[in-house]
Amino acid sequence: MKQTINVKGMHCKSCEMLITDSLEELSGVRKVLASEKKGIVEVEFDEKQTNLAKIKSIIKEEGYKVEN
Numbered sequence: 001m002k003q004t005i006n007v008k009g010m011h012c013k014s015c016e017m018l019i020t021d022s023l024e025e026l027s028g029v030r031k032v033l034a035s036e037k038k039g040i041v042e043v044e045f046d047e048k049q050t051n052l053a054k055i056k057s058i059i060k061e062e063g064y065k066v067e068n
Contacts (some may be wrong), residue, residue, distance in 0.1 A: 002044045003052055006060060006067040015064070022058050026050055051064035 010016060016034040019041055028049025035043040037051045043055055056066045 001047050002042065003055075005041045005043065005052075005056060006038060007034070007041050008041065008065040008067060010034065010064060012036060015041065018062055019059055019064065022062055023055060025040070026054065026058060 007019070010019070013036070015036050017035045020032045021042060023029050025042075026045075028046040029043060030046065031042075031044040034040075035042075041059065045055065059066050
């Protein structure tokens with residue numbers, strides 16, 4: 001499954017890298033593309049191993065605001 005998540009609070013490439021690295025550690029995540037310019041995180045994942053709620057939770061744990 002591929003989802004695009006609106007994320008507030010990213011200001012630089014380091015923010016993108018932090019989110020990308022954190023999500024890539026999660027089992028089932030295949031691909032992550034974070035864009036601070038667009039304010040989005042695109043994530044491709046295996047629904048059998050993880051879910052959107054867990055992905056959003058990790059983004060929030062890193063200090064960013066997830067919007068619906």
